Amino acid sequence: MTIDFAEILVARQRLAGRVLRTPQREAGALSARLGVPVQLKCEHHQTTGSFKLRGATNAVLALDGARREAGVVAASTGNHGRALAHAAAAAGTRAVICMSRLVPANKVEAIEALGAEIRIVGNSQDDAQVEVDRLAAEAGMTPVPPFDHADVIAGQGTLGLEILEDAPFATTVLVPLSGGGLLSGVALALRTLNPAIRIIGVTMENGAAMQASLAAGKPVMVEEVPTLADSLGGGVGLENRHTFTMVRDLVDEVALVGEADIAQAMRTAYFEEGEVLEGAAAVGIAALDSGKVTLAGPAVILLSGKNVDMALHRRIMAGENPDLAAERDRG
Numbered sequence: 001m002t003i004d005f006a007e008i009l010v011a012r013q014r015l016a017g018r019v020l021r022t023p024q025r026e027a028g029a030l031s032a033r034l035g036v037p038v039q040l041k042c043e044h045h046q047t048t049g050s051f052k053l054r055g056a057t058n059a060v061l062a063l064d065g066a067r068r069e070a071g072v073v074a075a076s077t078g079n080h081g082r083a084l085a086h087a088a089a090a091a092g093t094r095a096v097i098c099m100s101r102l103v104p105a106n107k108v109e110a111i112e113a114l115g116a117e118i119r120i121v122g123n124s125q126d127d128a129q130v131e132v133d134r135l136a137a138e139a140g141m142t143p144v145p146p147f148d149h150a151d152v153i154a155g156q157g158t159l160g161l162e163i164l165e166d167a168p169f170a171t172t173v174l175v176p177l178s179g180g181g182l183l184s185g186v187a188l189a190l191r192t193l194n195p196a197i198r199i200i201g202v203t204m205e206n207g208a209a210m211q212a213s214l215a216a217g218k219p220v221m222v223e224e225v226p227t228l229a230d231s232l233g234g235g236v237g238l239e240n241r242h243t244f245t246m247v248r249d250l251v252d253e254v255a256l257v258g259e260a261d262i263a264q265a266m267r268t269a270y271f272e273e274g275e276v277l278e279g280a281a282a283v284g285i286a287a288l289d290s291g292k293v294t295l296a297g298p299a300v301i302l303l304s305g306k307n308v309d310m311a312l313h314r315r316i317m318a319g320e321n322p323d324l325a326a327e328r329d330r331g
Contacts, residue, residue, distance in 0.1 A: 002241065049306045072141060123182055176283050259321060
C-alpha cells in the first residue's frame with residue numbers, strides 16, 4: 001500500500017478546527033424505497049462546498065516554510081482549485097489554479113473570489129497540467145495535484161473515519177470516483193477499520209478514466225467529454241503513483257451511471273432530501289435509484305459537493321435532462 005493508515009490519523013489532527021466535521025443522516029425516502037437503512041454523509045456542507053478542502057488543507061499544512069513561501073499550483077476541474085485557493089489564503093501563500101475550458105464559469109469565478117490566480121489552458125485537465133509543470137519548473141511553485149498525492153489522499157481519508165464513527169453498522173459505502181483521491185483515502189480508512197465492508201466507487205459513463213484504466217490493467221488516457229458530473233472529469237495520469245493501485249486493491253467494484261440517471265438523482269436529492277447537489281455528488285444516489293447497485297444491508301452514500309451552476313440546477317429540477325455535449329457544440 002502506497003499510503004499508510006497512520007497518515008490519515010495525522011491528517012485528522014492537522015485538520016482539527018480547520019475543516020468541518022460534516023453531518024451524516026438517514027435518507028428517509030431512499031431507505032423506505034430500497035428497504036434498507038441508507039445514510040447520507042453530507043460533505044457537500046463542507047466549507048468551499050466540497051470534500052476537496054480536506055486534502056488541500058492537509059497538503060498545504062504539510063509544506064515546510066520555504067515551499068509555502070514559493071506558493072502552490074494545481075490543475076483542477078473546479079472543486080480542488082477552490083479548496084486549494086482557500087487553504088493557501090488561510091496559510092498566507094500564493095496559489096495558481098490551471099483549468100481547462102470545460103470547467104463551468106461559476107467554478108472559475110468562485111476560485112477567483114478566493115484570491116487565487118487563474119490560468120485557462122486547453123480542453124482537458126491534462127492540458128492544464130502542462131502549465132502546472134511549467135510553473136513548478138520555472139517559478140519553483142509546489143504542485144498540489146487534485147488526487148494523486150499522499151497528503152491529499154490522507155486528508156480525504158478522514159471522511160472514512162467519520163463515516164464509520166457515525167454508522168459502524170454500515171455494510172456498504174458508495175463513493176464518487178474520478179482520479180481516485182477521495183475513494184483511495186476513504187477506502188483505506190474503511191478497509192483498515194472494517195475489512196469486511198463493501199466499498200463501491202461510482203462514476204459517470206461519459207469519460208470514466210479510472211474504470212477504463214482498471215479494465216486495461218494500467219493507467220490509460222480517456223477523452224474528457226461534457227457531463228453533468230463535471231467534477232469527475234479528467235484522467236488518472238499515465239504516471240499515476242498512488243490512486244490507481246489503491247483503487248484496484250481496496251475497492252470491491254465500480255458502478256457507472258448515465259446522464260439521465262445523474263439528473264434524476266439530483267432531483268431525488270432536492271425533492272426528497274432537501275439537498276442541492278452537483279452532478280458528481282449525486283452519482284451514489286443514481287447508482288441505487290437506477291438499480292446499478294443493489295443493497296443487502298445498511299449503506300452510506302458520500303455526497304461530495306454542491307458547487308453546481310444554479311441555472312443548470314433549475315433546469316434539471318424542472319425535469320430537463322440537458323445534453324451538455326450538444327450545448328457545447330452550439331456554443
